[in-house]
Amino acid sequence: MKILFALIFIIILSLIILGIGRFELSYLQIFDILLGKTEGREAFILLELRLPRVILALIVGASLSVAGASFQAIFRNPLASPDILGVASGAAFGAVLALLLGLNIYLLTAFSFSFGLLSLALVLLIAKDSHNKIMIILSGVIISALFQSFISLLKYIADPQDTLPVITYWLLGSLQVGNLKQMIICSLGMIIGSIIIVIYRFKHNILMLEDIEARSLGLNIKALRLGLIFASTLIVACVVSICGIIGWIGLIVPHIARMIAGFNTAKVIATSLFIGAIFMLIIDTLSRSLAQQELPISILSAVVGAPFFIAILYKAKGMRI
Structure with a gap:
């Protein structure tokens, strides 16, 4: 019953959000377009721009949230997040390298996924034969810092008039769908990892x-x-390859779910799935609606996430985590 209620709520919220944006659509228009009764500019905006973006927001939010809940259980650490093993930084480096080389969107996705897996392999290699989970976390921090330095190097040598702005904007995160096939491929990866x-x-x-x-x-x-870990890596690599780096979601949502569902991790993961989808949908709507130009998602997620992170640290002060 709770699952049915959550699904109905998400569907209603999605329909409401489809009408929100710089170009307003009435809900009568939305239903006519969805039923195939209306064509033209309104149909293009809804079917080609907003609907794919809403679907992607739901999948990205749900996937990052369950990955975060999984990591927090794996490492028994409430501050764990999906990019804890440096996968996000590795995947971002692969995508930035593809942008610098001027490769197409499919090769960008392949580069991002490959370097995401490479970062995981390096972490596991450094922490090989170690039964200390803190060693794995520290290895992730090291590899993340390494790939971040590589990203800075690529930004330094990129064309400041052409390539650098593209790289900088992409790294800030966006759910703007530029290629429907790429969205489908990456979404399948997120769904498989989440399942x-x-x-x-x-x-x-x-x-x-x-x-x-x-x-x-x-x-x-x-x-x-x-x-x-590999399932979560698949999720993070697919998200980064199409959306850029989106932080905080995997850290915040599992804690919200824990407040609602208690400390049963199975319930936390299931609850995170729905809360993450709703949270990402709202953040993305604010991203494309608050200003004339789209605001990067990482900025809005950080505005919400940073105070929450401070609250977690304050609560954990003096505790062994």
Whole structure:
């Protein structure tokens, strides 16, 4: 019943948001266009611009949120987020390299995904044979800093009149859909990663236990942890390849879900799925509606996320996390 209510709420909210923007559409027009009764400029705006963007916002928000909830369970750390292993920075470097080389959108996606996986491989290589999860987190911080420095180098050598503005704007994050095929491919990757995490959501509770206790229950901790990390990596790489870097969502939403659903990680993941979709939908609507020019999503998500992050740190002060 709760799932049905959440789905109905998301559908109604999406229909409302379809009418919001610099070019207003009445809801009568929206229904006529969706039913194929109206064509022209209004149909183009709705079907080619707003509807794909709303769908992408729902998928991106839900995917990043479940990835964040999964990471927080894997590392038993409430401050964990989807880019904790440097995957976002690696994927961003791959995309920036493709932009610098002037490659097409498909190669950009391939570069982003490949370097996202490379960053994960480097992290696991550095933390090889280490049973300390803090070592994996620190490895992620190192690799993230490394790829961020590479991104800065590429920005330094990029053409300041042509390529550099494109790179800078892309890194700030946007859900503007430029290529429908790319959106479908990347969305499939996000959906597959999210499905894997949702299927194994109940086993996340076991991951919250110490490894010795979890093994005593007959669970292959290493295989499960690696599988979930790869699923989250797939999500982050696909998001970055099409939207740029979108921060804070994977950190904020699981905490909101935990306030609503309690500390049962299975319920937190399921709740994060819906809250993340709604949160991203609202942020994206503000991004394209507040000003004449679209505001980068990372700016708005940071405005909300930074105070929330400070509150988490204050609450965790003096606690072992």
